[in-house]
Amino acid sequence: MSTDRGRIRITGFDADRVESREPLSDWTETRDTGTEGRWVRAWREFRRNRSAMLGLYIVIVMSLLALFARPITIAGVTVQPFSLAPYDPGAILYAQGLDVSAYEAPSLAHPFGTDGSARDVFSRVLYGGRFSLSIGFIVVLVTAAIGLVYGAIAGYYGGWVDETLMRILDLIFAFPGLLLALIIVAVLGKGYWELVLAFTAIGWAGYARLIRGEILKVKENEYVLAAKALGARDRRIIFRHVVPNAIAPLVVQASLSIGTVVIGVAALGFLGLGLPPSSAEWGTMLDQTRQTIVQGPGGSIPWWVTVFPGGAIFLFVMSMNLIGDGINDALDAQEGEDVARGGEV
Amino acid sequence: MARTADSPVLEVEDLTKYYESGGGLVDTLLGRSQEVKALDGVDLELYPGETLGIVGESGCGKTTLARSLLQLIEPTAGTVRYEGEDLTAASDDRLRALRKDIQYIFQDPFASLNPRLTVGDIVGEPLDIHDIAEGEARAERVSDLLETVGLNQRHAHRYPHEFSGGQRQRIGIARALAVDPEVIVCDEPVSALDVSVQAQILNLLADLQSEFGLSYIVIAHDLSVVEHIADRVGVLYLGEFAEIGPTEDVFQPPYHPYAEALLSAIPEPDPGWEGDRIFLSGDVPSPLNPPSGCRFHTRCPKVIQPEGTDMAQSEWRSLMDLTQRLRSADSLKAVTAVQEGVENEDLGQLSRSALDTRVRAEFGLPDPIGDREAEEVFGTALDHLHDGAFEAARTVMSDAFESPCERTDPALFDVGDDHRIACLLYDDAYPDTPTRTG
């Protein structure tokens, strides 16, 4: 083969320089800063957002308070010895010989007062975070994971696979979410994991639809074809090339719907279908004291038994929403139609 | 090129890809869906160490060809044999393994690199997929590859968006090289790049070829790119080869009329170059309904005149254009020149002579047409048009002016050593057509 062929000679363009491949002679880096990933960039952006940071601080504080409210023992070993809550949330104080009656107004000894069974509301609110928050996070993690895989498969394979999977989704969407959760709890009985299951069963559908739409867009990119040309398997293509490029809206959606789940849990609690009645879960606490909103003993209204658990729910959900919005801005995620339905429970 | 007596590494036979088009469910049920003939029976061979250039306008099936070679698109029919093994029949696992030998370089270096992966991961991915190297060895191989394509190993930790187009294309090349392939299909490897960078990339490809003994199939819409890099060239038109042969032969007469037109569009470096550009009439026809006979006949400047006709080639071309336009359209608007500044005029009201002028203006026909018989036919057709008898005009023209090119689909005729042209002009059945003088 002639050695001349293939080399282009254009005057003004020094081909020999390229032949000796002088390293990067005429190349300039487009940016000279160190490399940083997209999440690092997003985090920097997020930190500049004051309301989102406020939300983040509140959630962190609430989580820590819930965590350190009472000691945690696992199999007889105390793994978390701290006890921020002054009293056991379930303890009926006068039964322990303390000079406390039901519906005591907030005082130094009981900053949030006591409830109808003379339990310390402050301790209960702190401790109650454990239920609401953990259910919120667990449900969102599980639903997002299920939705991600389901939507990814539907979107990536398309065709009849997609058709079938999406019709199943339509079925789930046809049920009013909270009602379905209600039915599940009614059938399975009250309890922590029953609640998780009830919210998971309906929550994943929104994520699945959202991620499917994203993946339909992303899979058209040439780098997906490039991976195929390299001989990558479908699993690798989906989880290394498609999903990472489609996941931003899912993260936004997940952060926004933690609040929604917490409200849903509280709502079931308020309807008496959440946890057992004496639990310190925020919604259940509201339910236990709901008569008092109208008329307390002696004509006075013991506002503290409703305001503090209600306030805790409000504060947490609002903070989560601030965080979600912050993440959304930071990732510049596009909110599609599906997002609106994503977190419905 | 001194081709050895080697057997081809890649042998493509009758490769065909039809797409369903407009396929709503109802259309399919009613049998109304149409097929886009993106690729229609393409044969080619690629020999070890050679570069086969494939050129054509956009929409001629180049990318479909490139992708169905690698089974990235499933071809409708035909075989692709790599060292004797048919890729179209290979199992998924076998195909994945074979991808180590046949690689692909994409046109758009911006879209073909995953923005979420570092350059090191992009180039290292094929190593992971095929378990070629791990850990230290992988890192070493990645920096080797980056050096090979003229990048620095420092770049391994950066993201694609930090690089220029040319640099990104180098990353794409490094990725393709990672599996140590035998054949690389380059789909317009430089068309997205600046001209100066184009030369760098093409030179890099040439260097890599001699260094690693690669065989290339280079797709391009630009003959000048192919002229420099290819040993052989195939000219694709509407999913079929119009001409294929060694580069020097394709760039010299005898030409396929289409290749000749493409070649005439390449500017010469000589500043005194005046240009003899051949302009093709009409648009590229839709592959949905490709023209009968020779697919180029709707635009071919040399379209053959029927036996017994002898008129100036340009007039003949114009008459063909008019006939084709009449066939595809059904209003006077389609066959008359547009009058500046006049909108919504009622063409039916035009006088016979005004209509005459306007039609001649649209198709560049002289008055009268040099050939007496042709002038008469034209007159008759115009009478019909004036009477609003569109159908009749169509028939008159179609009957009188029918080129053999419309009826016969030319095979690839041998015109020289390994040089083949799909044009009836080179068929012995039309030994001395008037076109050669026209």
Ligand code: SF4
């Ligand atoms: S066969 Fe006829 S129409 Fe086709 S290229 Fe040859 S001369 Fe032109």
